[in-house]
Amino acid sequence: MTATLIDGKAIAARMVEEVRADAAALAERGWAPRLVSISVGDVAAAELYVRNQQKSAEAAGLQFEARNYPAEISLEQLTGVLMGLNADPRVNGIIIQRPLPAHIPVKTLQKAIHPLKDVEGMHPASIGNIVYNDLALGPCTAVAAVEILKTLPLNIQGLDVCVIGHSEIVGKPIAFLMMGLGATVTVCHHMTRQVAVHSRAADAVFVAVGKPGLVTGEMLKPGAALIDIGINRITDADGKGRTVGDADFDSCSKVAGWITPVPGGVGPVTVATLLKNAVLATRMQMDHYSAAFAVER
Amino acid sequence: MTATLIDGKAIAARMVEEVRADAAALAERGWAPRLVSISVGDVAAAELYVRNQQKSAEAAGLQFEARNYPAEISLEQLTGVLMGLNADPRVNGIIIQRPLPAHIPVKTLQKAIHPLKDVEGMHPASIGNIVYNDLALGPCTAVAAVEILKTLPLNIQGLDVCVIGHSEIVGKPIAFLMMGLGATVTVCHHMTRQVAVHSRAADAVFVAVGKPGLVTGEMLKPGAALIDIGINRITDADGKGRTVGDADFDSCSKVAGWITPVPGGVGPVTVATLLKNAVLATRMQMDHYSAAFAVER
Numbered sequence: 001m002t003a004t005l006i007d008g009k010a011i012a013a014r015m016v017e018e019v020r021a022d023a024a025a026l027a028e029r030g031w032a033p034r035l036v037s038i039s040v041g042d043v044a045a046a047e048l049y050v051r052n053q054q055k056s057a058e059a060a061g062l063q064f065e066a067r068n069y070p071a072e073i074s075l076e077q078l079t080g081v082l083m084g085l086n087a088d089p090r091v092n093g094i095i096i097q098r099p100l101p102a103h104i105p106v107k108t109l110q111k112a113i114h115p116l117k118d119v120e121g122m123h124p125a126s127i128g129n130i131v132y133n134d135l136a137l138g139p140c141t142a143v144a145a146v147e148i149l150k151t152l153p154l155n156i157q158g159l160d161v162c163v164i165g166h167s168e169i170v171g172k173p174i175a176f177l178m179m180g181l182g183a184t185v186t187v188c189h190h191m192t193r194q195v196a197v198h199s200r201a202a203d204a205v206f207v208a209v210g211k212p213g214l215v216t217g218e219m220l221k222p223g224a225a226l227i228d229i230g231i232n233r234i235t236d237a238d239g240k241g242r243t244v245g246d247a248d249f250d251s252c253s254k255v256a257g258w259i260t261p262v263p264g265g266v267g268p269v270t271v272a273t274l275l276k277n278a279v280l281a282t283r284m285q286m287d288h289y290s291a292a293f294a295v296e297r
Numbered sequence: 298m299t300a301t302l303i304d305g306k307a308i309a310a311r312m313v314e315e316v317r318a319d320a321a322a323l324a325e326r327g328w329a330p331r332l333v334s335i336s337v338g339d340v341a342a343a344e345l346y347v348r349n350q351q352k353s354a355e356a357a358g359l360q361f362e363a364r365n366y367p368a369e370i371s372l373e374q375l376t377g378v379l380m381g382l383n384a385d386p387r388v389n390g391i392i393i394q395r396p397l398p399a400h401i402p403v404k405t406l407q408k409a410i411h412p413l414k415d416v417e418g419m420h421p422a423s424i425g426n427i428v429y430n431d432l433a434l435g436p437c438t439a440v441a442a443v444e445i446l447k448t449l450p451l452n453i454q455g456l457d458v459c460v461i462g463h464s465e466i467v468g469k470p471i472a473f474l475m476m477g478l479g480a481t482v483t484v485c486h487h488m489t490r491q492v493a494v495h496s497r498a499a500d501a502v503f504v505a506v507g508k509p510g511l512v513t514g515e516m517l518k519p520g521a522a523l524i525d526i527g528i529n530r531i532t533d534a535d536g537k538g539r540t541v542g543d544a545d546f547d548s549c550s551k552v553a554g555w556i557t558p559v560p561g562g563v564g565p566v567t568v569a570t571l572l573k574n575a576v577l578a579t580r581m582q583m584d585h586y587s588a589a590f591a592v593e594r
Contacts, residue, residue, distance in 0.1 A: 107429070127428045128421030132404070132465050158488045166476050168429050175472070179463050179484055184495070186483040187476055191455045197498075198481065 217251030514548030
């Protein structure tokens with residue numbers, strides 16, 4: 001292995017320290033950040049995830065309320081719940097946990113969240129603000145991947161970047177964020193004729209597809225940075241389960257200059273980004289209220 | 298010249314025919330589309346532009362009201378005007394004419410327009426909806442450029458596309474629109490190290506920078522489509538003024554397979570796209586009202 005391993009946990013820990021300080025400063029001004037998590041139905045996997053999220057939030061000094069609604073709740077009822085949370089100044093961020101029952105379309109809920117409380121960065125207006133290069137709440141995974149790249153000693157202006165995967169909440173936002181930073185970005189996907197032609201020309205490769213082994217060492221330029229966003233459960237020959245990314249780690253780590261491990265790479269930074277968004281959202285709401293209720297204009 | 302000249306006027310004429318039929322159908326249901334244009338101050342150039350817009354709209358059967366406010370109007374007053382137009386069901390589209398006085402930031406006004414009346418496709422939510430691949434009102438110039446490409450006998454799925462220029466309202470939206478159609482897209486800009494490396498590999502090149510002669514024939518793959526979005530006024534050696542695009546037409550037309558002229562290429566299709574957006578916006582508003590006031594659910 002020649003690549004330097006990127007330590008996602010260490011990056012996340014630094015971000016959480018900043019969040020803790022920011023949250024304390026906001027609390028002093030009467031704006032202690034508070035998140036509300038919404039899950040629907042009885043989903044064991046989601047529960048574990050929510051519990052971990054709650055632990056991370058509370059460790060960073062954020063309040064976290066986990067709400068679970070019965071699987072039979074209607075879309076209208078749930079939208080009503082969101083409207084109540086939107087209006088409540090003591091709620092600063094709303095998280096919609098997946099999976100949701102089939103009769104609850106996740107996009108409809110995301111659009112119902114007030115953009116200033118959209119800590120997951122999924123509202124169309126949040127995405128549009130990123131395109132506009134405004135300070136805004138970005139989709140956590142995409143923001144985390146870009147934050148990781150920013151820790152490397154690379155000049156992002158003019159950097160040739162290849163994004164593999166063009167999902168709305170990961171691949172595309174990474175592309176605009178990197179464009180906003182001055183990179184030259186190519187976005188590849190399942191219809192791209194020859195992904196390797198593009199990835200091999202890139203100084204940094206982001207991959208977010210969900211296919212173990214999709215990126216191999218021969219698809220990389222020697223010394224390139226590889227940010228692996230995939231999270232896949234595979235079963236080894238001995239029958240044991242294991243979590244891997246979208247990169248074939250063995251061959252990629254021989255060619256890349258830097259590589260993120262899975263787990264321990266983008267994952268922890270994504271959680272830290274959610275917390276950072278919570279603090280950012282709280283500050284935006286505080287400013288919004290101050291402006292709305294200012295005595296002098 | 299070996300390239301086929303793309304006739305923007307003919308494409309626009311076909312679009313306007315569709316708009317006229319759609320507008321007539323909407324009018325029959327009590328929803329005759331109506332646009333309101335807002336200009337601020339005494340801007341002769343904008344006036345001519347507005348007059349032409351009005352002529353095009355009325356020729357397509359759309360109502361068009363041109364409002365001009367004094368240069369001294371405050372941002373608060375103008376925002377109030379927009380709120381009134383947002384609430385008025387007889388107004389289906391709002392156009393903000395540029396330039397605006399320095400104390401009126403255009404982005405603030407764009408955000409104040411209700412997304413369903415955003416016929417220019419500039420609201421962050423409109424941009425975000427395009428990223429989400431939802432049917433939405435897109436920025437007219439970007440949509441027009443893509444509509445032109447769609448008229449060519451090219452399979453867009455897997456097509457290698459190079460977008461030169463990464464502005465929020467042209468370059469970036471073209472990139473997502475093309476990604477949404479299945480193209481592999483690279484976005485180049487002023488920080489890109491070697492634009493020609495990317496443009497020469499592309500089956501289709503969009504250029505929207507505002508620099509005459511930026512793209513030359515040797516930057517193109519033989520047979521590629523070149524969509525020139527630039528509009529530049531230059532003065533010839535004999536002192537006469539002339540409008541040109543961003544491409545060096547002489548050299549590009551010898552290499553490209555298809556090329557848009559300037560003027561007569563993207564320009565007329567952009568105007569037709571605004572009218573198409575007006576009809577689309579009116580239909581979305583009609584559906585929105587029907588859903589909100591439906592007796593049965």
